[in-house]
Amino acid sequence: MAALTIATAIATATAGAETIVDMTSYGLRPDTRGNMSPRLTKALADISRRYKGKGAVTLKFAPGRYSFHPKGSHVKELYISNHDQTNPKQVAFWIEGIDSLRIDGNGADFIFHGTMLPVAVSGSTHVTLRDFHIDFENPHIAQATIVKSDSTGIEFEVAPWVKAGHDKNGFFTTGEGWTERQRSGIAFEPETRRVVYRTADLYLPLDSVVPTGPRRYFAPRWRNRAMLPGMIVAMRSWARPTPGIFLADCTDIRISNVKVHYAQGMGLLAQMCRDITLEGFEVALRGDSDPRYFTTQADATHFSGCKGHISSTGGLYEGMMDDAINVHGTYLKVVGREGARTLRARYMHGQSYGFRWGEPGDTVQPIDAPVMEPYGNPLVIASIRPADTPDIAGVKDFDITFTTDIDTAITAAGGRFGLENLTWSPSVTFADNTVRNNRARGSLFSTPRRVVAERNLFDHTSGTAILLCGDCMGWYETGACRDVTIRNNRFINALTSLYQFTEAVISIYPEIHRLQDQKGYFHGGKSYPGIVIEDNTFDTFDAPLLYAKSTDGLIFRRNTITHNADYAPFHHNRFAIKLQHCRSVEITDNSAPSTLSMIVE
Numbered sequence: 001m002a003a004l005t006i007a008t009a010i011a012t013a014t015a016g017a018e019t020i021v022d023m024t025s026y027g028l029r030p031d032t033r034g035n036m037s038p039r040l041t042k043a044l045a046d047i048s049r050r051y052k053g054k055g056a057v058t059l060k061f062a063p064g065r066y067s068f069h070p071k072g073s074h075v076k077e078l079y080i081s082n083h084d085q086t087n088p089k090q091v092a093f094w095i096e097g098i099d100s101l102r103i104d105g106n107g108a109d110f111i112f113h114g115t116m117l118p119v120a121v122s123g124s125t126h127v128t129l130r131d132f133h134i135d136f137e138n139p140h141i142a143q144a145t146i147v148k149s150d151s152t153g154i155e156f157e158v159a160p161w162v163k164a165g166h167d168k169n170g171f172f173t174t175g176e177g178w179t180e181r182q183r184s185g186i187a188f189e190p191e192t193r194r195v196v197y198r199t200a201d202l203y204l205p206l207d208s209v210v211p212t213g214p215r216r217y218f219a220p221r222w223r224n225r226a227m228l229p230g231m232i233v234a235m236r237s238w239a240r241p242t243p244g245i246f247l248a249d250c251t252d253i254r255i256s257n258v259k260v261h262y263a264q265g266m267g268l269l270a271q272m273c274r275d276i277t278l279e280g281f282e283v284a285l286r287g288d289s290d291p292r293y294f295t296t297q298a299d300a301t302h303f304s305g306c307k308g309h310i311s312s313t314g315g316l317y318e319g320m321m322d323d324a325i326n327v328h329g330t331y332l333k334v335v336g337r338e339g340a341r342t343l344r345a346r347y348m349h350g351q352s353y354g355f356r357w358g359e360p361g362d363t364v365q366p367i368d369a370p371v372m373e374p375y376g377n378p379l380v381i382a383s384i385r386p387a388d389t390p391d392i393a394g395v396k397d398f399d400i401t402f403t404t405d406i407d408t409a410i411t412a413a414g415g416r417f418g419l420e421n422l423t424w425s426p427s428v429t430f431a432d433n434t435v436r437n438n439r440a441r442g443s444l445f446s447t448p449r450r451v452v453a454e455r456n457l458f459d460h461t462s463g464t465a466i467l468l469c470g471d472c473m474g475w476y477e478t479g480a481c482r483d484v485t486i487r488n489n490r491f492i493n494a495l496t497s498l499y500q501f502t503e504a505v506i507s508i509y510p511e512i513h514r515l516q517d518q519k520g521y522f523h524g525g526k527s528y529p530g531i532v533i534e535d536n537t538f539d540t541f542d543a544p545l546l547y548a549k550s551t552d553g554l555i556f557r558r559n560t561i562t563h564n565a566d567y568a569p570f571h572h573n574r575f576a577i578k579l580q581h582c583r584s585v586e587i588t589d590n591s592a593p594s595t596l597s598m599i600v601e
Contacts, residue, residue, distance in 0.1 A: 018056040021047060030064020030108060037092060038072030044094060056100040061132070065109040068092040070116055070177060077393055078120065078248075079354025081271040081304035081330070084241045085394075093119040098127065105132025105258075112136050114176035115264060117242040125251045134244045135261040135286075138163065138175040141294050142182055142235040145190075149227045153220035155212060156233065159291065164215065170207035171217060173235075182206060182235035186321065186439050188293040190230050193285075193319070193437050195462040197567050199226050200497035201439075204235060234294040236321065240265035240351075244283075244296065247273050249356065251308075255281050260296065267300040267320065272356050272424065275308035282316040283324075295319040300438075303327045305357065305424045315433040324435040327428050328446040328469075329478035331367065331418040332357060332398065340405040344387055344412075345419050346397045348476045354394045358384055362423040364402070366410050369418045369472040371518040372510055372550070376407040378422065418472040420479050422448065431455050440499045441467050450483045450529075458491045463502040465494040468531070470522055471511035480510070482528035490537045493566055495544065503547035503573055505538060510550055515581055524553035530584070534558050541566050543597065544573040549580040556585075561592040575599045 026043035028036055051057045074094035077087045092112060095101065101124065110132055112118050118134045121127055142162045148155040158164045163174045172181050185202040186195060205221035212218050227233070244263030247253055247270040259282040260267040267283035270276055283300035285292060300317040301324065303310055310327060317324035330352055336344030347353035358364065360381050368375040379402040387397035400419070410417050427449040435442045436459035443458075444467045445451045458465035468481045486506065494505045501509040508531065510522040524530040530553020538545055538561045545561065548554055556577065576596040579585060590596060 018058060019051055020058045020060060023059055023061050030062050030066055035069040035072060036066045037068045040092060041072060041074050058102040058104055061105050061108045063106045063108055065111060068112050070114045080246055080269055081352050082302055083265045083351055084239060085354055086241050089117045089242060091117045091120045095121040095124055098124040100126045102128040104130055107131055109133045115178050115241055117246055118244050120246040121250055122248045128254045129258055130256040133259045139262045140180050140264050142173045143292060144233050144235055146227050146229050146231045153218055154222045154227055155218045157216045166209050171209040180237050183237055185233045185235045188232040190232055193293055194460045196231060197496045200499060232293045240298050243269040251275060259284060261286055263296045266298045266302045267296045269302045270306055271304045273306045276310050278312040278315060280314045283320055284316045284318050293319060298322045299326050300324045305329050306426045307424045308426055310426045311429040313431045317435045318437050321439045323441045323444045325430055326444040329421055329425055331420055331472040331476040331478050334417040335412045337411050342399060342401045344397055344399050353396045356392055357398060358421045362421055365420045365422055367418040367420055367472050369416060370514045372512045372522045373518060373520050425449055436460055438462060444469060446470050446477055446479055448480055448482045452485045454487045456489045458494060461494045462497050463499040464507040465491050466506045467501050468508045468523060469501060469510060473511060473513055481523045482525055484531045486533045487535050492539045493541055495542055495571055504544035506546050508548040508551055512550055521552035522550040524551050530554060539564060542569040542571045543576055544571050545576045547578045548582050551582045552584055554582060554585045557588045559590045563593060
């Protein structure tokens with residue numbers, strides 16, 4: 001350790017108030033065969049000890065390739081929103097409790113092995129991540145090419161990097177410390193890399209495969225006429241243990257020119273953070289020569305229970321298995337009551353629990369979940385504590401005491417009531433991004449604060465391009481959108497497949513179980529700007545452009561619509577505009593080959 005200390009002292013420099021650390025002084029040198037995890041773990045611990053509280057620090061990596069394995073990485077129990085709550089996690093870059101840190105990769109390739117969390121930043125402020133790549137040597141998604149497809153089954157060949165086998169339970173793939181059995185798949189066109197028309201999530205019955213040659217297998221129970229020789233299938237399980245980058249309880253995080261090429265969960269997951277800026281962030285392939293067709297197992301970027309402002313500009317999001325961006329909070333369900341001011345409330349979804357939900361002073365709105373309406377006046381938290389665990393880690397139930405009495409009707413009876421934390425809801429800018437060739441949806445926003453989505457290209461997003469949601473009965477993702485502007489975007493052939501909530505190119509689809517009993521409206525509102533969709537270009541093969549449910553205040557104006565014959569129309573919604581339980585709607589000055597068909601229910 002003494003030698004390490006001397007080397008480090010030599011390899012640091014001070015530029016003004018900033019300390020620059022050359023990471024080669026810790027033995028982190030590129031283009032070697034060694035596992036860099038032990039050296040990185042020791043280096044980050046030493047740097048934290050030396051420089052915490054002493055001003056800005058930049059960690060500089062030399063360009064090149066670095067390999068990180070689970071052995072020697074930082075081991076940590078972490079509960080990550082919208083991921084599998086399997087613990088502990090093996091973390092390569094563990095940053096905790098730091099102020100004013102920058103990691104400058106100089107274009108470095110950080111290559112991970114096994115099941116790892118590449119980068120985690122917790123309880124830190126003013127952190128910048130810039131100019132590096134995140135990738136895995138052997139992704140858990142197995143890529144295969146269709147060789148033959150007929151009434152007897154499908155023969156496929158796995159890609160050269162896939163380590164595959166079969167046993168009495170069928171087909172499986174392996175890697176360092178992991179085994180996967182693929183149950184689902186997404187099919188891509190080999191030339192365009194687009195999701196194959198009308199295929200959505202493929203069912204993969206691979207339990208009776210027979211090997212037919214090197215890397216080749218025949219699956220007699222897999223029969224699908226849409227699968228043609230040459231098509232590429234990304235075979236996957238539904239496991240999502242870790243994102244590429246995890247941010248928790250942080251303030252002022254900037255990520256610039258970072259590229260995530262694969263992650264076993266989402267590309268980036270941020271929870272309970274304030275003010276996050278993404279500049280040129282990518283969840284993308286390695287260019288046209290990349291033999292892979294997929295990127296992340298789930299969303300490219302996901303923001304759960306954040307506040308302040310989220311900005312994502314100049315990004316590229318492609319090949320992921322879910323949305324490019326999802327911004328939401330989490331509804332808790334009321335499961336108990338004690339006295340006039342205390343409720344017990346619970347995280348309900350199996351992939352979202354174990355982390356902070358709020359703090360004293362936060363404003364909370366009770367929700368009547370079956371009709372998705374506010375119930376009573378907002379409340380202010382006086383105290384909040386875990387009810388089923390000694391601390392926050394792993395918590396599902398909270399005892400929340402408010403500063404004023406709670407309406408007497410709010411109880412656990414019938415599972416009727418939820419709680420929304422209005423304080424932890426961000427404003428969003430999503431601009432100048434490209435979203436293409438992915439599963440499910442392009443973007444999803446569920447926040448009451450201002451959202452601007454502008455100058456983006458949504459190119460063959462497979463499902464809906466933009467979704468405004470809200471759900472207190474299934475995903476438990478808050479909340480109502482009050483001020484959304486969608487302008488100057490281009491939408492090309494969305495809705496080539498159907499997924500959840502994909503009713504139109506732009507789908508305003510809160511999950512309301514008893515819409516007929518709803519007295520008000522979920523999105524918008526008389527005292528809010530509402531939802532404005534203007535000056536966009538829709539180039540589409542099918543009918544549905546806009547679907548809106550339970551919205552008060554909606555403008556669809558000056559949009560240009562063109563129709564193409566790239567695919568045969570098939571969507572069950574045959575109207576350009578479909579409105580259910582909406583009011584204060586303006587549809588004006590749109591340009592289309594014919595009058596836009598519309599239905600109002």
